[in-house]
Amino acid sequence: MISNSDLLYLLMSRKPWHSLPQPFYNDSEVFDADLRNIWQRDWIFAAPSAELPKTGSYITLEIGTASVILVRGADRVIRAFHNSCRHRGSRICSAHKGTAPKLVCPYHQWTYDLDGKLLWAREMGDDFDPSAHGLGLVHCREVSGMVFICLAEHAPDTRTLEAHAARYLGPHDLANLKIAHQSSIIEQANWKLVLENNRECYHCSGSHPSLCVTFPDDPNLVGADDSTTSNMGRAHVDRCEAAGLPSKYVIDPLERWRFVRIPFLGKGVSYTLDGKAAVAKRVGHVPFDDAGSCLFFHYPNSWNHFLSDHVLTFRVLPVGPQQTQVTTTWLVHKDAEEGRDYDLKRLTEVWINTNDEDRRIVEENQRGINSPAYLPGPYSRAQEGGVNQFVDWYCRTLHTALMGPHQIAAE
Template sequence: MTSTLPAPAPAPARTAPAAPGDPVRTRLLDLLDQRRPGRSLLGALYTDPELHDLDLRLLWHRQWFFAGTVAELPEPGDYLTVDLGTVSVLVLRDDDEQVRAFRNVCRHRGARLVSEPRGSLGNIVCGYHRWTYATDGTLRHAPQMVPPEQGGPDPACLSLRTVAVRVVAGLVFCCLAADPSSDVDAVGEVVAPYLLPHGLDRAKVAAQVDLVEHGNWKLTMENNRECYHCDGHPELLRTFFPTWGLREDQVPPRLRASHERYLAAEDDLRVACERRGLPREAVEDLVHRPLGFRVQREALDGAGESFSPDGSRLVARLLGDLDEPRLGRVTLHAQPNLWLHAMADHVITFAVLPLGPDRTLVRTTWLVDADAREGVDYDVEALTGVWRATNEQDAAFVGLTQAGVADPAYEPGPYSEGERQVDAFVSWYVERMREEASR
């Protein structure tokens, strides 16, 4: 059973035309209008540099996106950066242990403040002229500047430019818009009960791997939304039921035995969740909501505990206050750039970040309980093995698709019965871009 949140009213099929004199937006709207429901996008929407730039400016720079987790910022001064085209966002934990986000640009002459993807700092010091900012973004020191009492600039007017940030059960979301949607708060209320038992605020990073896929970011997200290709993931299929996304009447005979095993595991999971008061049913709003999402707790195959060759746990110490390893996985998908799996023993988050029309960064982070000991409670190679292999396989699939959609012979094809969520993601993209391009 799948329930939904009350959603904003859907946009009309075609809103006001693009601003006069903007041929790229006009072309975008024409391509969006040509997309047929139930089929993939036209090739230019995956390959054209000008349209990719519009993706960044109209969608990524205006919608909430997943930046990372609080476990990546365990101490005051710890930071991470997220780059979206020419925009760079600095996310950090300030001296009062609050998570903040800023534009990664000095208020003097614009130098990039922090270049590394992650690290730790005391103050934020510009490497060019040594302007120095506190972790709350206020300007502390500007060498050789005339003081305010002598007619110089007021330091209070030169604080770092802030970026909207929300923490949802340990997940950090940011929005670059001047007037961000409040949708993240409504979605957070639904998602939090699924994730809070896993205690992401009491977790630590066991491993993090950045992988560049040679494909458009939308192809990366589409690939994640279906298991039609899951025969290509032998390691994952040890614990991931291949009938994911199919209704009962859509299960083919060759997968019937797997599906019967899935139904039995789901029944066991239902009993375990009811005993512990854990939410389990699917809740989704994938098309009309600005922060499209889907969350559910689902059974795993084998021992039903974790992503291992036999489904048994990979970390001896369980997360949060969980008392049972056989609790399947919470799966969360949020658009434009997040999916995650939360087991009783560890959590894996995936952040999708566009690098270019045909290149996408997939940042995978494995979280374990903060008191779990490497080499004693878990082995990093074993912990990361299934998804390191799966990510490499997915990168190959995305690369093949990028090569195909760039070919003049490509025409958008029909989705299969198991690709409903791919269609939902593409429909969400079309709706968001049409709304923004028509403003």
């Protein structure tokens, strides 16, 4: 296993405003260090709560070697557990999602309630205590209709995030939407390359013809800096704020998350090929159709778009040193009917195209980085501020974890 000192040396060798040294993108031991020091310590976006609509609804997630079950209990609370039976460790749920009245291990039928309590274990003797063998609990929190989990023993404070999410995401009423479509793809690239690609639109005009119909590729709108440095962004924020729709740029002091509302191009109101609304029913209590998109980023694994007519969530999970799962979920008003209020192809085609284009981009990026000729290159200060901000966050977070006990300051 790579030593902390070797990792610190690699971190210190990175030049400011440059990409990372090669091992950070393809080395299996560095990937394992990422899992230990970031993915198993911080909050991870797991799912929109609408993906668990009723009692017994569950999904499973794989975060490296960690398997997690999320399930909605009879009390309507969503909880998360380690997907490992307390008998001999078998995975309890192998399906990605489903509905079950109880959680039953397929190996020896140990049976757990939806709150994790062990209900039944056959022939374990009179001295066996079921209360001592409940499922291992994983920190789980619903934040304005988005469910986050944390694998650490002590989870970071989320109070400030929750307060801002209530203001920025609350008007979209995510908890009362429904899933219209979900896609999941495996990209043959390191998870950091997936995030880096998302954090800039330097590539958009040449790679994303569908997206660029309505999405502005102005780096002052979509980069790391306050969108009000753009005249168009400032006017849009002022208009939304005047209507009671929180829109001003806000970022976590530790730069793990940020919110900002940006406009669409021209008269566009949604991610569609004609710029018109994809769904007839407006979500939540957004005051007008051309509210643009509220962008919510949360490191290490999520970016999200909150529109007036639908919501898009994106979840990134690490599969291997050069494999990443990207799951996209389209959510619409709970009363919207397919075929009447929206056409599924029209709703999804822009981001299905964009996701596939991004998959090809990051896979070619990975292949080039694997070359012995790769050397870290400089970022464009005009176009790639968002990439640099993400990579700086990654380096600081990993450095802090390697230097001693992981302590994330209270927000």
